[in-house]
Amino acid sequence: MRVLIVEDELYLAEAIRDGLRLEAIAADIAGDGDTALESLAVNEYDAVILDRDIPGTHGDDVARWIIAAGLPCRILMLTAADLLDEKVRGFEIGADDYVTKPFELRELVVRLRALGRRPAEGAPPVLEHAGLRLDPFRREVYREGRYVALTRKQFAVLEVLLTARGGVVSAETLLERAWDENADPFTNAVRITISSLRKRLGDPWVIHTVAGVGYRLDVAADAAASRA
Structure with a gap:
């Protein structure tokens, strides 16, 4: 949020x-x-x-x-x-x-x-997609039933991605939604956080890069492309 x-x-x-x-x-x-x-x-x-x-x-x-x-x-x-x-x-x-x-x-x-959890489109209390389950109230994340410990920023980024329900989220949107107004628009903080979040979530990667556009959650995306 x-x-x-x-x-x-x-x-x-x-x-x-x-x-x-x-x-x-x-x-x-x-x-x-x-x-x-x-x-x-x-x-x-x-x-x-x-x-x-x-x-x-x-x-x-x-x-x-x-x-x-x-x-x-x-x-x-x-x-x-x-x-x-x-x-x-x-x-x-x-x-x-x-x-x-x-x-x-x-x-x-x-x-x-x-x-x-009650925006106009009606997001559920617990976010689930691509084998991931995020509970914003308990600040807990699970992948296929396995608990995943995340930093606060990793959690915030994942929450934005899950809210998109598989849609592509640009780096600019992630910076706007997970950081405050003091964030440097030219920073590589988003890329660094995505990289560390992928490692925390483990293989196979579920956060995929859409070249020139942003990131999305999907278990079936091309593995080579996702590691860009």
Whole structure:
């Protein structure tokens, strides 16, 4: 997953970001509504953790913009308000979920994962393809029933590939979905991570290179081509 944290309390935003990274969730931070709109206009996010009471464009208006623009990202509102009327208003605006401060990071992660497994096309809670099984909640990966230990970045990349259900995913998309906005677009991090992920998953390789296009998961692809 890739998440945008819209929160003006920097220490809290950074704590959330660091906690999400430990769960293999890439996260960017926007400290005000205007910056949030700029990030949403140029990046693709699976979810937005949105504090309603932020400087600049109000959080409610950010949510309205997301809905009006037809963005597929889910909205998880974050606020100190614990009044029922405030929560109802948030849902009426278009929020998908609501968390009241103070909160436990573990709960936030679970709620994000629950939102992430219900995109417009209806991805299942557990991702399975090409003999692989990935559980985003437990952060577990199995190949043909064999547990595979992955690093956080390997897990994030594999999750993106599995979500594509056999479709080709470009290196640019992987960089955008599994890394944050600070990632160097000219880096070879994607290729290095794919290489190490292939080794972790073992033979025969299931991550195949589509020359000039990207990567895909398939047990039947040409072995020579896959090792490009």
